[in-house]
Amino acid sequence: MTRALVVPRPGDLHVARAADDGPLRHGEARVRVAHVGICGSDHELLAGTRDPAFVRYPVVPGHEWSGTVVELGPGTDPRLLHRPVVGEGFRYCGECSACRRGETNLCLAGYDETGFTRPGACADELRLPARLLHVLPDDADLRAAALIEPAACMAAAVRRAAPEPGERVAVVGGGTLGLLATQLLAAVSPAILLVVDPRPRPAAGPSGATEVATPEEAARRRGGFDLVLETAGARGTGRLAVTLARRGGRVVLAGLNGGVDDPIPPAELVAAAVSVHTVFGAPSRAWSDAVAALADGRLRPLPLISDEFVLEDAPRVLGPDAVLPVGKVLLHP
Incomplete structure (x- = not known):
């Protein structure tokens, strides 16, 4: 049976x-x-x-x-x-x-x-x-x-983010999605790789993060990152991601907030001149990326x-x- x-x-x-x-x-x-x-x-x-x-x-x-x-x-x-x-x-x-x-x-x-x-x-x-x-x-x-499924979603987000070596990168959210994204981003050799999460996350270091901060600590680094990937989907995390990006920087929103009314004011986006992208699930090519990353050890x-x-x-x-x-x-x- x-x-x-x-x-x-x-x-x-x-x-x-x-x-x-x-x-x-x-x-x-x-x-x-x-x-x-x-x-x-x-x-x-x-x-x-x-x-x-x-x-x-x-x-x-x-x-x-x-x-x-x-x-x-x-x-x-x-x-x-x-x-x-x-x-x-x-x-x-x-x-x-x-x-x-x-x-x-x-x-x-x-x-x-x-x-x-x-x-x-x-x-x-x-x-x-x-x-x-x-x-x-x-x-x-x-x-x-x-x-692999959540990793594929993060592979899609990283593809959209197009990280380059030496960039300053932040990941907002230290849950499973955030730490999978951190592993994939670490393979690109950023100058800084910050994980932002309110909880103690001992796995953040082994995932390749160079720094870990609470949202309150991170907020003091406004405009300090070339690329910010948001994975938490909690109240305020999308707006935090935008404020962390430098003027002209890039933001990818991958977290689902469960319908919470938590808008990012358009005026803030215009003033910061940031590029904001979103992802929904993972296309076939992102699955291939995740499987390859698992096979070669980038994904752990x-x-x-x-x-x-x-x-x-x-x-x-x-x-x-x-x-x-x-x-x-x-x-x-």
């Missing part, structure tokens, strides 16, 4: 026997799930606070995952069988103008994503189009690889993992009384 963690409606989750989804169709693959990362959006899914346009109940959550291919449908590359993989979440069409530009995360066919509108990886097995798979090195650590996710649970313990992680740990939590079916 295969199992799945099901959220039939907001506030309700349980482990159940997975529904029989029939034989694989043309171009599909089945993956035995090794590890699943828990994201803040999974908590929103259970709480019912996620935008209705980005969820379809009942749903099996799980969009950050790693595993091994155990079955292939017709029309797939036989070399995928038994390979360790991760997989893109967005079910893009591959035919619209956005997809043809390489912006597969902005597919015009409409939002459709594993773990939100399609069954996710909080299960023994996951079925998905084989074209979404990215093959890992045979010796890849599948615990670390479960963080293991120190960011704080807790691991079996699937049946999911209510301890996602339930209404769950105490959120500082680091990344993994489930392993």
